[in-house]
Amino acid sequence: MINSYANADDAEVAIAAARAGADVVRGMYGQRLGRIDKGAGDFATDADVEAEKAILGVIRAARPDDAVLGEEGGQQGAAGAARQWLVDPLCGTLNYAVGNMLVAVNVALRNGAAAVADPFSGEVFFTDGESSWVRHAGADARLVPTAATRLVDVNLDPPFPNAPGFRAVDLLAHPGFVERFRPRVVSTTLALAWVAAGKRAAYVTDGGDLSGSVHFAAGVALCRAAGCVVTGIDGGPVGESGRGLVVAADAETHGLLMSAITRPGSGR
Template structure:
């Protein structure tokens, strides 16, 4: 169900899709789920597949002519179309499979609205492409306000590492100036990006390539951009289809400190 917004609003579609997926993820949590091998140690579960099916149902009902790229189902519709939705139905499958609740559901319209749902806190972080909010059941929407105050920095240590040996995220954690200023965390789901936008984290760092068009990262990047975070690649360049990694910080000072540590 699309709530609070006119049915023509893409943000409403993103919210409805993310919430529907989160309902599935929450309902299937704790069940014994078979693993669907995807190669290279990656896998999906029945919860991933069912959540994606449910999200796609929401998108198709509201936007039948739009293309969709799903983590599990792949490309549906023209990949070079003007409107394409990027869907990661269960970001953090390994966490979920072992009973860890640090997972997220991501729905993003390329270069537009996006939503990241936390199935267990029932928070939905969302943007219309210009401003970012968080919604919790029974509470008014609140603007997302980045802040470096927590000093907590999430660093993604999951492979692949396309920029090694020049950049290794794990080496950042060993730098004396890092531990003097920050405290490391390793979440490895899109929640880490949503938390930077919400002021729950000071920054997030990951290796990778093409992240702005990735089903795993597009929604979180959209949130952070709309919230006013500082966003670059690990080389300080703007992110894009050929970008190198990702550094998202609450403010210029935090971003500058992290970049100086990585460059040295």
């Protein structure tokens, strides 16, 4: 089955790889899993490791000359490879370890196709780099972002590299925010796929350069291709000089969030 993807386009490879990881995550759910300590309260489980192996199996069979940067296995493949895949086999490990199903499997070709799989809904959100879709029950539907829900997911997980200038928790109490939006606190980048799909109006997280992050690359690619507004928390491009991430369904929503982030009372 894996070899059947050797002639597939990059988007189909990303979908197949994300699905392979999602199958492992779903299959191991609820089991007693070993933990690998990463320090500072972070850890991986056996499911993270096995899901990454399954993802790498698809990529290696379909694209043997490509390099891979994996959350668990690090850099693999030829150092001088022209193409690199970014893999986060289980985003939301703590959720998963305590029996919470809010997790994502992220696979992205740097500056190319990407897929985000929800192991428990069966949805796979994907992009070919030009448009974004969701595949569910054998059918594909175009992703259409909208701010209609008014729901904004805010990541409150540490670290907070931009504090005290920016604290995401302060955003939740900002008058301009609470007047317009309804906050949700989430600890998985599945929230980025929800913005692209119109299930959320926006997503906000602190951080440094997230453009090449195994956690965020697939979701950012989805949102950009779907037509969302994607910037750092300073309003600048997401990149080496960027700070954190603000992803909004449209320009108006993005502008409202930036006003709440940068005006007095927001912590900046």
